[in-house]
Amino acid sequence: MTYLGLHALQHRGQESAGMAVGDGNGINVYRHMGLVSDVFTEEHLRALKGYLAIGHVRYSTTGSSRLVNVQPFSVRSRQGAIALAHNGNLTNTRALTEEFLGRGRLFHSSSDSELLLHLVAAQETLNLEDALQVLFDKAEGAYSVVAMTPKGIAAVRDPKGYRPLVIGKLDDAWVFASETTSLDLIGATYEREVEPGEIVVVDYNGFRSHRFPQSPRLARCVFEFIYFARPDSIVFGKPVYEVRKRLGRQLAIESPVQDADIVIPVPDSGVAAAIGYAQQMGVPFDMGLIRSHYVGRTFIEPEQRIRNFGVKLKLNPLPYYLKDKVVVVVDDSLVRGTTSKKIIQMLRARGPKAIHLRVSSPPVTESCHYGIDTPRREELIASRMDEEGIASFVGADSVRYLSVRGLIEAVGGDGTQYCTSCFGNGSGHGITDA
Amino acid sequence: MTYLGLHALQHRGQESAGMAVGDGNGINVYRHMGLVSDVFTEEHLRALKGYLAIGHVRYSTTGSSRLVNVQPFSVRSRQGAIALAHNGNLTNTRALTEEFLGRGRLFHSSSDSELLLHLVAAQETLNLEDALQVLFDKAEGAYSVVAMTPKGIAAVRDPKGYRPLVIGKLDDAWVFASETTSLDLIGATYEREVEPGEIVVVDYNGFRSHRFPQSPRLARCVFEFIYFARPDSIVFGKPVYEVRKRLGRQLAIESPVQDADIVIPVPDSGVAAAIGYAQQMGVPFDMGLIRSHYVGRTFIEPEQRIRNFGVKLKLNPLPYYLKDKVVVVVDDSLVRGTTSKKIIQMLRARGPKAIHLRVSSPPVTESCHYGIDTPRREELIASRMDEEGIASFVGADSVRYLSVRGLIEAVGGDGTQYCTSCFGNGSGHGITDA
Amino acid sequence: MTYLGLHALQHRGQESAGMAVGDGNGINVYRHMGLVSDVFTEEHLRALKGYLAIGHVRYSTTGSSRLVNVQPFSVRSRQGAIALAHNGNLTNTRALTEEFLGRGRLFHSSSDSELLLHLVAAQETLNLEDALQVLFDKAEGAYSVVAMTPKGIAAVRDPKGYRPLVIGKLDDAWVFASETTSLDLIGATYEREVEPGEIVVVDYNGFRSHRFPQSPRLARCVFEFIYFARPDSIVFGKPVYEVRKRLGRQLAIESPVQDADIVIPVPDSGVAAAIGYAQQMGVPFDMGLIRSHYVGRTFIEPEQRIRNFGVKLKLNPLPYYLKDKVVVVVDDSLVRGTTSKKIIQMLRARGPKAIHLRVSSPPVTESCHYGIDTPRREELIASRMDEEGIASFVGADSVRYLSVRGLIEAVGGDGTQYCTSCFGNGSGHGITDA
């Protein structure tokens, strides 16, 4: 079940995978670099015996593609055997690490998971459930955590709720996952989110929830809607596909292309927004770029060199069809702009009358400090150029982004719910438009 | 270049891949089970030195998943070193094999490629170009062949033209490929098809074409349009995506669903037809089933057991969105019906008002003897049930197929151009409707 | 160089291997399960750049065949980045671990290496050289340690000197290794042992030695001479091959076989003692059992099942040659007796007149607590049977062991130098004879 659940989250991290299994007495772990289906052979799964388990898929930030950072982490502590995995990124990692080093602690990795474990083990209580509350005091930033002992599992979500974490139920068993796609695959029903500032514990004594004060201003990652989550997921209580269509509709309202002949997506992540855009405009939607099934998702590959090669192998524009047409290309986001440039070069070779690029998110001008692997600020094209500059760089007749207000409206919140800091407001959340 | 060309044809065969390279003096071959990107490492590619090459990707028919059958074949013959790869299926394999065995020949494999080589080597001429003409006399059925010596390449297509084979040009070099996607990836331009009954030779003396009588009635495989080719390919001179959209439009004309709320494809092969169907009907198109990127194409996996598992891992219907809607599901074809049954089960769980299945091809009632790996007749659901029976089996409110006449009309031929024998006319080509 | 050094120590541990390399700024580590030549590919070695390095080969004790236990360990501590590897076994592991857990420390492994690192990091000094002295206060048992920062290497040996550790020199570079075979392979010269209770540091400031009080009674592991070290090594200052020959000579003096026709070893570990025995007796030495090159050493395989299979594949007695002869079989030690039983069964099938087993070490009656992977006491045949019982069990006409006094005499010490606790004196060292 955990293996299948990880498989359904594979898009969230392709670099490595791991699983920890508890059998009431101890915890067995297996972790390795690679895709879920490569990491876990039948033999590994047979060896991982028990009745509760946590798992993780990981993508790397530069320099940390090392086995030692692969989650879950499994340690002995004064609270006994603990395995822990998390999604997100702490913002006070350096200070906490220095503090622990000064107190004689050892760090085997550069993973925040290990730091979270040090925070827990530093608590005098021998009870993991109690000890986990320290995270709300000490850990700053984004963390959705699953932790286990040989006998129980706890799920913790930071008070601002940056990263998703859902609760599902399968017969008598409880399931936690980043996205509901994991629940779908194993046939579990979606119950609700783990709330920001909540600790949920499942063990012999059943299901317990401890709610702690949420931040007055939440910071759910709006990029989950834009790009990161699978379209068939429910994230932060909302169906992603429908949110993406609304982003496309809003984009059409804000930045229509009046003489458009067809609207095409950059597949697959731009499909829903392109359908929304086309429907709003009343212009035919078509798959003008065909995606090969035999290459993975490019955003989360660790090396620039491979990414470029991947684009070339991945997409091919239709022959004949685009000739002399005014084509609107809808993409979900624009990061470095290099992929878009290649795509538009390929499309130009098919002879369209014009190519207008529409982006169903605002300009990304800041790196993410909360767990999305965006490039450094200086690599972000929108931090250096305006829409005209970008159009010129990528070779499009025009480029238009969605506004931050339009984004929030389409998502459906009131601006106090979502983190939009990658769009440049500097505060970690809130609405910003030029 | 050949490696990239194979990569762009990966959808035509995932079981094994091979390449033969000539350097003027000899031929080096490497062949292995697996995907192109797994079979050929940098080290292999570096070792395969030369200036001309042929390659092949293969999917297996039952029982022949053996390395010894992987193409290209490379032999010494009285015509010197020859490597040969083909697409298609001979229909007189058994008789020819018996004849050669009786004359003391050895067979190392069960591949028609080896038989084609025996036919060539049995010719007294020492010239490969001349010897290849024997194929038109002796080989019956479907064969698109590339053959090479250390110094030249020949391309041959059977007189009925069952399987595709195109000619491209890249600067001064000539390229042959099953689909134009190979040309696109390496930046070659599409010139034309190798004609049915044509032998094209490229060597030091340049490009030569020898045309032999075509069959009065051609038999191009219409399934290339329906399912097999990539939508961004030009096959038999026509753009596949546009043909598929026309199939969808024709299907909407023949079998509309009057109260439809949305039209969704079975991705990815049903997308173009679903867009055509939706546009013809004026009903919104949506991606109601989301396909995971982390599993391959199911049609050509060798084992039934894996196929079912693959369906479960591959597709997931949108949450909420389909609830209380009348949904039209468009698929390109219906073979066994077991995949469709699972898909409709998954959709039903999302609470639609009705599910109507529309298939953008006629009922497949016969196995293919010309190179498409269809199941045996008794496994084909349309050979045992009518549309109502099938609707009941798969759990749809209705099932409707495209007519053979509608198919031919949408493809654009006059009925003497295409093989439609899998739809049951028994003659290997021609139009049949009940 | 470090790779080759590990290769020359491969016999000391076949389960896993690792290496840490420092470049003045940081430490890179690679560790994996498997033999040295399998663990490190060219690619790994190229990635491990730097000018100082430590490495380790490991064999497992039951239950700990996990990647997480593979040495060297690499951590950040208040003393900065440290990598550490050790040979030996602490005897106060449990108490120290409990103490550290109680103080909020985390343990990722069950390796003493991690415990040694906790001891170091608990010291307030930021200087590794000073911090390492804590080992002499706190760590009990056997430990030969190499530790490194990005800029220097330290070697530490426990005050009783259980396990070997030598110093070599190669041009201007200093080399530490468990055996001199590593020095031989890379062309370094043997300088001397790291003394019991010594810390040697090599860094930018050159070579420094800090000597601390040795134990009044040393406890060098006499099993290094008997079995564990390679015969071409110098261990504890003595050449192993010559010591083994003296063990054989002493055995012949103590337990001659008067009518012996030939003396044969159990290859390869019994060869030197058998030559000594044969020379002392004036009886021909012969290789009566032929060892296959295609299986590894059996003593250190983790599973009983594999060990038995290995014996069957590994040794084959000569045909014809042993027929009607009185054969003396010399083996280095007798642990469980199961291998000897199989060997004597195989020899019997060749028709000798008699088979006398002579063992060039005393009866092993106790498990080792200082780093040799002997079975538990109850599996040791000599803890349950006397020589007659063992002869009956293994099927030999007689079995005789070397006496402890004879052992010490042959080794050349005075009884206060060596640990002989596996022969049953209970004190960890000293001479015991029944």
Place this chain on the structure above:
Amino acid sequence: MTYLGLHALQHRGQESAGMAVGDGNGINVYRHMGLVSDVFTEEHLRALKGYLAIGHVRYSTTGSSRLVNVQPFSVRSRQGAIALAHNGNLTNTRALTEEFLGRGRLFHSSSDSELLLHLVAAQETLNLEDALQVLFDKAEGAYSVVAMTPKGIAAVRDPKGYRPLVIGKLDDAWVFASETTSLDLIGATYEREVEPGEIVVVDYNGFRSHRFPQSPRLARCVFEFIYFARPDSIVFGKPVYEVRKRLGRQLAIESPVQDADIVIPVPDSGVAAAIGYAQQMGVPFDMGLIRSHYVGRTFIEPEQRIRNFGVKLKLNPLPYYLKDKVVVVVDDSLVRGTTSKKIIQMLRARGPKAIHLRVSSPPVTESCHYGIDTPRREELIASRMDEEGIASFVGADSVRYLSVRGLIEAVGGDGTQYCTSCFGNGSGHGITDA
């Protein structure tokens, strides 16, 4: 059983391995590059079901390290399904191949096995047993063959008997193998050799022998005794270890070293001869060079580069022991002299008074054309230098070879039994001494 049998013959070929299994109806084959234990996994062995099997291990001659050459070969022919493997080398390969190519045959490999199959399939009889007789008419050179149909196995040995082939029995089953070590491992008893010019067939009708005229002068490969066979084998009816000891004794008689202090072998192949030499001389035998267990046999590695590296990793001379001694080094043969040179360099560094190299075979001055992978003539040191020149090249105080007469005497034949052509008589057999 066949797997174990191959394992016991691993020393005869490390490059690749294969097995064909018959179940009464068909033949399954698996072949791959690598050692037996790597090629065949449990999964492969489980898939190879049947009740009769043949197997093969192969070492390569330059340029042919290709999977396509790995034996056994399995084909369909007019005699039905046949699998065939052989040991040896035909001397009329080129002429036969040209003849078959001219008759329209295809060659997939450069292996004589394929040629043997063409010879068989060219026979009009549909009976394999009869068809195999063609080998005696047409195939020249060395061939020990096992061939199988789905229902029976035949073993054939050329009329001169170059290469070994023995018959064993295990309960009711018959076993064929190159050496008796295979019989030993599976517990079969040694019956006799397949005679030169004999065809043995085992099938449902039991065991049948067909004897054809032997050559008046046999040509058993004397190198099997000198080096190639395992010492625990019986080859050509004689125990190899004892023959090797006699070679060493004869060498001592012909070329004693009067003031020798010790005799040491180049392990492992020189051990038996060194023991014989030492016993004849009455000088102590010692293992002066210690061989690592973690590298394979060097003679049959395909690349010069690896061989040199292998020597360095493989052997290490004892420290101290050789100092100021007159050392006799006994090796089985001297091919290029480069390995000996390195060995003597290593020994010199240990400070002996003198080093005398004694070789227990005559000078190898010619390449082998009958299946031993010796280098080309110009690489053979003895084809260019006399004993003094070689001593100077390798750095020994003296070098002496065994005479051809001494060799034959020690082996025990009369000079009409063995092939000694690699020692330079040019006739393919017979005695030659300068």
